[in-house]
Amino acid sequence: MLSRTADHLFWMARYTERAENTARMLDVNYQTSLLPQSNEAAEQGWRGLLSISELTADYHHRHDRIRAREVMDFMVRDDTNPSSIHSCLRAARENARAVRGALTTEVWETANRTWLEFEGQVAGGAWQRDPAEFFEWVKFRSHLSRGVTLGTMLQDESFHFLRLGTFLERADNTARLLDVKFHAADNEFFGARRGPQREPVEIDFYYWSAILRSVSGFEVYRKVYRNVIRPEKVAELLILRPDMPRSLAACMNEVVANLEHLANEHSGETLRRAGRLRADLGFGRIDEILATGLHAFLTQFLDRVGDLGMGISRDFLVPA
Template sequence: MLSRTADHLFWMSRYTERAENTARMLDINYQSSLLAQTDAAAQSGLQGLLSISELLHPYSAKYGEINAQSVMEFMVKDETNPSSIFSCLRAARENARAVRGSLTTEVWETQNQTWIELNRMLKAGAFEEDPAQFFDWVKFRSHLSRGVQLGTMLQDEAFYFSRIGTFLERADNTARLVDVKFHAVERDFYGASTGRDQEYDFYHWSAILRTVSGFEVYRKVYRDVIKPERVAELLILRSDMPRSLSACLNEVVSNLTVVSSNPKSETLRRAGRLRADLEFARIDEILATGLHAFLTQFLDRVNELGAHVSREFLGAPAA
């Protein structure tokens, strides 16, 4: 396969996944805004939303003061924001168009229809009318894109590079989400809580779980009240949780192994070592040494892994 073709497929999937992840975070923030909360809590939530995507400075430079309407505008429709839902779905469609011949008709039509429908909805004011329904639509279109790829594409290199892009992006997003949300809670994981703290904790941790479709999974796995250390374990180390760091690295390694002609390549070595570190880690050890430090190092390693994938297979620097 031409490296240029692999590059377009890789980024088509990354941008589609990024759009879904952005919609998930915005949806939870919107749902939380409907609950009774202080102005400080609402402001903190909006700031955390921008921090997750490292967009606090670009936002401040353009909009100044942080408020819900401007943040939503910036993260959904702003064409100058490369991580907005609009920009991500546009980039996904353009990458798909560039390799139209490598895609099945169903995959191309899904990407193209998503872009056409997005423009129609934004012009009709569908986002302003019902943000929750709009975010559900974005998530659905991402699910549909992955499902159509799995159901119609030949499982060759084109398919594998698409999967690598999806799960590298998902690992990056989950790590950012866990880091920012855990860092925002200034309390000891194992300390005593007042009744008010317990009520806050429930909504805080359940919101994190719902962001990654993990609320029902948590209940099924732990059958207990929501505890932060178990939320961390579920989202970092549980390989049977689809959006956990461990599950994402399992997918990255398995797909890299198929496309790599050199079993001792540096890219595969880095991916395998990162997966092994997650596979044999324990959550109590991670929390004891510092969750923020662990996730910061993980994000650095994932970014380095993406750069190695680009250099070794795609013939282009990471975007």
């Protein structure tokens, strides 16, 4: 396969997944912003969302302060923001168009229709009238894209580059969400418990429930743990459980499996690093991770995923 074709397929999948993850992060912030909390806590939540995507500086170039509506507008329809849902869906569609011949008709039509419907929703203001419903629509279109890919495409190199892009992006976004949300929880909830006044247990429940729902993990958590929601168990589910579809372990299993299908004479080192990262997750324990520091672990994970992305680009794709 031509490296340029592989590049378009890889980034088509990454941008589709990134749009979904942006919608998920916006949704959890929107839902938690409805809980009783101080203005400072609400602002910190939106600040954390910008931090996840490393967009704080870009946002402040356009706006003087952090407001929920302006952050959502920046992350949904601002075409100058490369990580907005608008930019991601447009880039996914353009990459799909560039390799139309490598895709089935159903895959192309799904990407094209998603972009056209998004334009209609933004023009009509539907996302502003009901943000939660709009975020569900973005997630549904991403699910549809993956389902059509699995159901109609030959499982050849094109298929594996699409899957590789999907799960590398998902691993990156899940780690970012965990890092920022656990840091915010430590300050807002755990810190409050050390003082004379304890925060209500209900606040904890709704906060962690919203985070689990943002990764479609609430029902999975209840099925696996069958008890109250505890932060360390949330971390375990989203980091180490290989049977949780959006966990870091599950993502790395898919990354390694697809890299093995695509392996060439240049990719040995990239495959070795991916396999080592998968092994660290496969044999990791949440108590050890928490003892050494969750932030440090996730920061290192993000660095290693970024290194894998550069390795994949070097071994298979158009050089950056």
